[in-house]
Amino acid sequence: MDSVLKITGKIIDALGNFCSLLMVLMIMNVFYDVIMRYFFNDVSIGMQELEWHLFAAMFMFGIAYTMKEDAHVRVDVFYDTLSANKQAWVNIFGSLVFALPITLVIFYYSCDYTFDAYQMGEGSADPGGLPHRWLVRSVIPIASFFLVLAIIHVLLVQVKILSTPAHSETGAQ
Amino acid sequence: DDDKKYRWRLAETWGPNFPIFGDTTKNMAKMVKEMSNGRLTIRIDSSNKHKSALGIFDFVKSGQYQMGHSASYYWKGKDFNTMFFTTVPFGMIASEQHAWFYYGGGMELMKKVYDQYGILSYPGGNTGNQMGGWFKKEINSLEDLKGLKMRIPGFAGEVLAKLGAKPTNIPSGELYTALERNTIDALEWVGPSLDLRMGFHKIAPYYYTGWHEPGTELQFMINEKAYNTLPKDLQKILTVAMKAAAYDMYAQSMHVSGVNLATLKKDYPNVKMRSFPKSVMNALKKTNDELLAEFAAKDPMTAEILKSLNDYKKQIRAWTNLSDRAYLDNFDEK
Amino acid sequence: MTGIVLFAIALVCLFLGYSVAFTFAGVSLIVGTIVLGADLFAFMPYRIMSIMENTILMAVPMFIFMGIVLQKTGLAERLLESSAKLFGGISGGVAVSTIIVGALLAASTGVVGASVVAMGVISLPVMLKNNYHQPTAAGVICASGTLGQIIPPSIILIILGDVMGVPVGDLFRAAVIPGMMLVIFYIVYILILGKFKPELMPPLVVTESKRELLVQALKDIVPPLVLILAVLGSIFAGIATPTESAAIGAVGAVILSICYGSFSFSKMHEVSKETVKVTSMVFAVLIGATAFSMVFSYSGSEYLIEDFFMGLPGGKWTFIIFAMLAILILGFFIDFIEIAFLVVPILLPVAIALDINLVWFAILISMNLQTSFLTPPFGFSLFYLKGVAPKSMKTTTIYKGVIPFILMQIMVLLLVIFFPEHLIIS
Numbered sequence: 001m002d003s004v005l006k007i008t009g010k011i012i013d014a015l016g017n018f019c020s021l022l023m024v025l026m027i028m029n030v031f032y033d034v035i036m037r038y039f040f041n042d043v044s045i046g047m048q049e050l051e052w053h054l055f056a057a058m059f060m061f062g063i064a065y066t067m068k069e070d071a072h073v074r075v076d077v078f079y080d081t082l083s084a085n086k087q088a089w090v091n092i093f094g095s096l097v098f099a100l101p102i103t104l105v106i107f108y109y110s111c112d113y114t115f116d117a118y119q120m121g122e123g124s125a126d127p128g129g130l131p132h133r134w135l136v137r138s139v140i141p142i143a144s145f146f147l148v149l150a151i152i153h154v155l156l157v158q159v160k161i162l163s164t165p166a167h168s169e170t171g172a173q
Numbered sequence: 174d175d176d177k178k179y180r181w182r183l184a185e186t187w188g189p190n191f192p193i194f195g196d197t198t199k200n201m202a203k204m205v206k207e208m209s210n211g212r213l214t215i216r217i218d219s220s221n222k223h224k225s226a227l228g229i230f231d232f233v234k235s236g237q238y239q240m241g242h243s244a245s246y247y248w249k250g251k252d253f254n255t256m257f258f259t260t261v262p263f264g265m266i267a268s269e270q271h272a273w274f275y276y277g278g279g280m281e282l283m284k285k286v287y288d289q290y291g292i293l294s295y296p297g298g299n300t301g302n303q304m305g306g307w308f309k310k311e312i313n314s315l316e317d318l319k320g321l322k323m324r325i326p327g328f329a330g331e332v333l334a335k336l337g338a339k340p341t342n343i344p345s346g347e348l349y350t351a352l353e354r355n356t357i358d359a360l361e362w363v364g365p366s367l368d369l370r371m372g373f374h375k376i377a378p379y380y381y382t383g384w385h386e387p388g389t390e391l392q393f394m395i396n397e398k399a400y401n402t403l404p405k406d407l408q409k410i411l412t413v414a415m416k417a418a419a420y421d422m423y424a425q426s427m428h429v430s431g432v433n434l435a436t437l438k439k440d441y442p443n444v445k446m447r448s449f450p451k452s453v454m455n456a457l458k459k460t461n462d463e464l465l466a467e468f469a470a471k472d473p474m475t476a477e478i479l480k481s482l483n484d485y486k487k488q489i490r491a492w493t494n495l496s497d498r499a500y501l502d503n504f505d506e507k
Numbered sequence: 508m509t510g511i512v513l514f515a516i517a518l519v520c521l522f523l524g525y526s527v528a529f530t531f532a533g534v535s536l537i538v539g540t541i542v543l544g545a546d547l548f549a550f551m552p553y554r555i556m557s558i559m560e561n562t563i564l565m566a567v568p569m570f571i572f573m574g575i576v577l578q579k580t581g582l583a584e585r586l587l588e589s590s591a592k593l594f595g596g597i598s599g600g601v602a603v604s605t606i607i608v609g610a611l612l613a614a615s616t617g618v619v620g621a622s623v624v625a626m627g628v629i630s631l632p633v634m635l636k637n638n639y640h641q642p643t644a645a646g647v648i649c650a651s652g653t654l655g656q657i658i659p660p661s662i663i664l665i666i667l668g669d670v671m672g673v674p675v676g677d678l679f680r681a682a683v684i685p686g687m688m689l690v691i692f693y694i695v696y697i698l699i700l701g702k703f704k705p706e707l708m709p710p711l712v713v714t715e716s717k718r719e720l721l722v723q724a725l726k727d728i729v730p731p732l733v734l735i736l737a738v739l740g741s742i743f744a745g746i747a748t749p750t751e752s753a754a755i756g757a758v759g760a761v762i763l764s765i766c767y768g769s770f771s772f773s774k775m776h777e778v779s780k781e782t783v784k785v786t787s788m789v790f791a792v793l794i795g796a797t798a799f800s801m802v803f804s805y806s807g808s809e810y811l812i813e814d815f816f817m818g819l820p821g822g823k824w825t826f827i828i829f830a831m832l833a834i835l836i837l838g839f840f841i842d843f844i845e846i847a848f849l850v851v852p853i854l855l856p857v858a859i860a861l862d863i864n865l866v867w868f869a870i871l872i873s874m875n876l877q878t879s880f881l882t883p884p885f886g887f888s889l890f891y892l893k894g895v896a897p898k899s900m901k902t903t904t905i906y907k908g909v910i911p912f913i914l915m916q917i918m919v920l921l922l923v924i925f926f927p928e929h930l931i932i933s
C-alpha cells in the first residue's frame with residue numbers, strides 16, 4: 001500500500017507543480033496583454049483567450065492537488081472534536097458517498113461534451129481567436145481523472161490511519 | 174392519441190426578463206399552449222437556469238432541451254456556414270431578408286446546413302437594422318480606424334481587423350467601465366431598443382449608424398427527433414407560433430427603438446448621431462467582400478449560400494430602391 | 508419541496524465535517540438523481556465551463572497571489588504594523604488598517620472570494636500574532652473582505668443592473684456613499700470596542716520616537732500603498748479593466764519583494780503552490796454550489812419562492828420591509844446570484860407598480876445580499892476565511908465574530924431605507 005501511496009502522491013505533487021506553472025504563466029499572460037494594449041496599442045484576441053484557458057486548467061487540475069493536501073474547506077464544528085479514527089471514517093464516508101460519485105458522473109458526461117467539440121472542429125468565433133475548443137473542454141474530464149486518483153490517495157491515507165494502533169490525540173492527518 | 178400531453182423545454186441565450194428577445198419566447202410558448210388547448214406546453218429556461226448562454230446549440234443537438242432560442246451566427250466557431258442565417262455585413266435589410274428566407278431559398282439552405290446536426294432551424298425575430306456602435310472619438314477617415322480598440326465580436330470584427338482596428342474581448346459586465354475609462358475606444362451592442370439600459374449614452378459622445386448587422390434575425394431551434402414525436406397538428410401549431418412570435422418581435426423592436434430614440438434625443442441632446450464617411454464605408458465593404466470570397470473559395474457550401482444571398486440581394490434591392498428608398502427620399506418628414 | 512429537503516440534508520451533512528465543496532456536490536447528486544434522474548447531471552460540464560470561461564473570476568487567483576506574496580515576504584506584516592503604530596498605538600490599530608486595506612481592495616475588485624482570501628492571508632496572521640481576540644479578528648476580515656460586494660465595481664450591482672434594466676453606472680454611483688458608510692461604521696465600532704475592551708485587540712508597543720516612526724512608516728507603508736494605488740490607478744486611467752488590474756497587483760507585488768530583497772525563486776514556487784491550493788478551494792466551492800443550485804432550480808423550487816413573494820402584502824413600506832426580511836432570510840441559505848435571478852424578477856413588477864425608485868431598491872437589495880455572504884451557516888465569506896485560517900481557528904469562532912458586523916450592515920441598510928435622499932446620488 002505504501003508504494004501505491006508513494007506513486008499517487010508523486011503524480012499529484014507533479015500536477016501541483018504544473019498548476020503553479022500555469023498560474024505564473026496566466027499572470028504573465030494578462031500582464032503582457034495589458035502592456036501591449038496600453039503602450040503598443042496592440043490587441044490579440046487569441047492571447048486574451050489564452051488567459052482564461054490557463055486560468056481554467058490551473059484551478060481545475062488544482063482541485064485534485066488541493067484534495068491531496070487536505071486544503072478543501074470544512075465546517076469543523078463537530079469534526080474537530082472527533083478522534084483521528086473517527087475523522088478518518090468521516091473522510092472515507094465523504095470520499096465514497098460524496099466526492100467519488102459526482103467526480104465519476106462529471107467525468108462521464110464531460111467526455112461526450114469534449115468529443116462533441118472535437119467532432120465539430122469547434123473553435124473561437126471571434127477574430128484571431130483560438131482554434132480547437134475541445135482542448136479546453138478536455139480539461140474537465142482530465143481534471144476529473146486526476147481527482148479520482150486524489151480521492152483514491154486520500155482513501156488509502158485514511159485506511160492507513162485506521163490500521164495503525166489507536167491514536168489518543170485528535171486532529172491528526 | 175389526441176389527448177397525450179407534451180411538456181417541452183426551451184433554453185434561451187438571454188437572461189430572465191430580457192426585454193424583446195425574452196418576450197418573443199414567452200409569446201411563442203403562450204400561443205402554442207392556447208392553440209393546442211394545453212396539449213403542448215413549453216417551459217422557458219433563461220440563462221440563469223442553464224448557465225450556458227452559448228450552449229443552446231449543444232443542448233438542442235443532444236436533446237437535453239427540445240427547443241432553443243438564440244442567434245445562428247453564435248455558432249460560427251462550430252460551423253462557419255451557420256453565420257449567414259442571422260445577418261451579413263452590407264447584406265439585406267429585414268424585409269428583404271424575410272423574402273429571401275421564405276421565398277428566395279433561404280429556408281432550404283438553412284435546412285441543408287442544420288440537417289447534419291439533427292436540428293431544425295427557423296427565423297426567431299428580427300432586431301431591425303443595428304447601430305454601428307458607441308464611439309469616444311469621431312471617425313473621419315480610414316486612418317481613424319487604425320489601432321481603434323473596439324469590442325466587436327464575430328465576423329464584423331474580422332473585417333475591422335483587416336483595416337487595422339483592434340477587436341478586443343471585454344466581458345459584458347466590464348464594458349461600461351472599459352468604455353468610460355478609455356480602455357477601449359468603441360463598442361457595438363444592438364440599437365436604441367437595448368442600448369439605453371446599458372448606459373453607454375452617458376459616456377460616449379458618438380453614436381454611429383450601422384453597416385455590419387443590417388437585419389439581425391434571431392433563431393428558434395428544435396431537436397429533430399423530438400419534433401418527429403409530435404402529432405402533425407402540434408407540429409403545425411408550433412411552426413405557426415414561431416413565425417408569428419418572430420414577426421411580432423420585429424414589430425416590437427421597431428416600436429421600442431422609436432420610443433427609446435426619442436428619449437435619447439430629448440434627455441441626452443449632446444449625443445451626436447453620425448455615419449461613417451463614404452471612404453470608410455467603401456473600404457469596409459471592399460474588405461468584407463474579399464473576406465467572404467476567401468471563405469467561399471474554401472467550402473462549396475459557403476459558396477452556394479453566398480451566391481444565393483448576393484443574387485437575391487441584387488434582385489430585391491432594385492425593388493427596395495424603387496419603392497422604399499425612393500419614397501423616403503422623395504417624401505421624408507425629417 | 509425538493510428544495511427544502513435538499514437544504515436540510517446539505518445542512519446536516521455539512522456539519523459532518525467533510526469538505527464543503529464535495530458535500531454540496533455529493534448531496535446534490537444524490538437528491539438530484541432520486542428526484543430528477545441522473546441525466547440532469549449532463550448539464551454539469553456546461554456549468555463548469557461557464558465558471559472556467561468567466562473571465563471576471565480570473566481576478567480571484569491574481570489577487571490571492573498578490574496577497575500571498577505580500578504575506579510570505581513580510582511586506583504585509585510591516586505595512587499593517589507600521590500603519591497601526593502610526594495610529595499612535597491605540598488598541599485596534601491593526602484592525603483599522605485591515606478595514607482600510609479591505610476597502611481599497613474592494614474598490615478594485617467585485618469578487619468577494621478574492622478579497623476575503625487575500626485579506627485572510629495578509630492580515631489574519633498579523634492580528635493573531637498580536638494576540639487579537641480570534642472572533643473579532645475573523646469578523647473584521649470577513650466584513651472588510653465582503654465590502655467588494657457593495658463598493659464599486661461590484662458583481663452584484665452588475666447583475667442587478669442587468670436583471671432590473673437599470674444602467675450599471677447609475678448603480679455604481681449610488682453605491683459609493685452606502686459603501687463608505689459601512690467602512691466608517693466598522694472603523695468607529697473597532698475604535699469604540701478598543702476603548703472599552705482593549706484586551707480584545709491589544710495596541711502595538713510603540714518604542715520608536717515619532718521621527719523614527721515616520722521614517723519606518725514611510726519605508727513600510729508607501730510601497731504597498733503604491734501597489735494598491737497602481738491597481739486602482741490602472742483602472743481609473745483606463746490602462747486595465749478591473750479584472751486585469753489584479754495582474755498589475757500580482758506583478759507589482761513581485762517587483763516590491765525584489766526591491767525589498769526578499770525575493771527568491773523557491774519562495775515564488777511556494778507562493779504559487781499556495782495560490783493554486785487556495786484558488787482551487789474557492790472554485791471547488793463554486794462548482795459544488797452550482798450543482799446545488801442546479802438541483803434546486805430544476806426541481807422547481809423557484810416556484811415555491813415565487814408563491815411566497817406573490818403572497819407578500821401590498822403598500823410601499825410593508826412591501827419593502829417584507830421583501831428585505833425575506834431576502835435576508837433566504838440569504839442564510841442561498842447564494843446571492845440565485846437570489847438576484849430568482850427573487851428580483853418577482854419583486855421587480857411590484858416595485859415598479861408601487862413607483863419605487865429602482866436605483867434605490869437595487870442598492871437595498873445589494874446591501875442585503877452582501878450580508879448573505881456573512882450569515883451562518885451558508886456564508887461564502889465564512890467558508891473562504893476558514894479555508895485560509897490556521898487549523899486552530901474554529902468555524903464557530905468565525906460565526907461568532909461576524910455577528911456585530913451583520914448588525915452594523917442592517918443598521919446601514921435601515922439608514923439607506925429611511926434617508927435615501929441623503930445617501931444615494933443618482
Ligand code: NA
Pocket residue numbers: 612613614615616617618654655656657658659660661
Ligand atoms: Na468592489
Ligand code: NA
Pocket residue numbers: 838839840841878879880881882883884885886887
Ligand atoms: Na449566508
